[in-house]
Amino acid sequence: MVRLTREPIDYAALTERVRSSQAGAVVLFLGTVREMTAGRRTIALDYEAYPEMAIIKMQQLCDEASTRWPITAAAIEHRLGRLELGEISVALAVSSPHRADAFEAGRFLIDRLKEIVPVWKQENWDDGTTEWVHPDSTMTAKLAMQSPSHEEADGRSETN
Amino acid sequence: MVRLTREPIDYAALTERVRSSQAGAVVLFLGTVREMTAGRRTIALDYEAYPEMAIIKMQQLCDEASTRWPITAAAIEHRLGRLELGEISVALAVSSPHRADAFEAGRFLIDRLKEIVPVWKQENWDDGTTEWVHPDSTMTAKLAMQSPSHEEADGRSETN
């Protein structure tokens, strides 16, 4: 249950997809376009993805969450294109029998999404300038630290 | 923005109330009626409240969350009466500029709600029996541990 979309995200529909009578807890996270960042004013964000890989990575995150916590269901939706102030860029929902697992899995999903899912945003500042957002990359550091012997012995690429 | 209701909770409306272009993160928590508890099957839950006090306590929790985390807004709604399997008993939403605060404040709100807000549920098991749910009470332990001198010096009752 992962999706990329250029339309506004219907987070209630997303939430309904994970609700279940087997679950006593649902956690929904929304990322929204914030006006102020470090004292500068945003007027909009442009989101771009490597869509085939982004979908695979989002599904891998849901699968990994399912192995780490006893969750009932998980769903992620990310929006692409131009987003105005306050609009929802990402929504993710997770259900589980007990709340601790839903909170932890939800936090894991958004933290890891921001590390490994190939989506990028460009700031449109109110002074008319644009700027690609470049966080310090956990992924760059992780890939750089891997030894060749580990990679070869492992026989596959490190993805997460 | 706290409320008790006997109608189904509209969690999307609740979520919209906390959304803001000042916030980059929204966390919504839903508590739902789970079918299985410790191997027993529930058919419904009956929720009852001391409504005047429950409202005050829910508002106090929102206020306390606002002092502990830089949150933009918080809202809580609790349903009363009979709830069938999968129905939403409680919904709470919190928004903040950054996601860590929204997750932590959301977790705090539901954990503390379950400790101090005077709402009770009665299980209706599938064997026809009913049972009031009695968790081990954090509040009983806290009240028992308070010394009289503390209470008198403090000049007010300990509520949370």
Next chain:
Amino acid sequence: MNVAVRLFARARKLAGTDSLVLTLTEPASVRQLKERLGETCPALRPLLPQLLVAVGTDYVTDDMLVAANSDIACFPPVSGG
């Protein structure tokens, strides 16, 4: 003095009523109120060790004093959410 006590949830069910009036000798502590509650309504005794007491909308400890016109509520540990 007489104080009115509201009961909720299992306390209400055990007592068979949602409120009752207790007669207490002043000054009366919350502990004395609980003891009087057990005498007046023996069905509530199993719940007394866990019973929570609120005056107005604040939880109170056993050592606090109860005033005649207090808005008192007694109930079991909460189980909402």
Next chain:
Amino acid sequence: MNVAVRLFARARKLAGTDSLVLTLTEPASVRQLKERLGETCPALRPLLPQLLVAVGTDYVTDDMLVAANSDIACFPPVSGG
């Protein structure tokens, strides 16, 4: 061998194209692919230290080898969410 490389986000903007073809001597590592990318498209050089490379839908390290018909993508650190 020739390998096709897709570019995304700032990598695409700096290069002025969303894909290009690199000529590499086999066997070629990801490190050599990055070097060739900088030679072919100098505008990408400021991004090379941070550049991420994916083969198919997996991230790869500098030491891994690139096959001729790989589905290769290069892009800056991700910033979604």
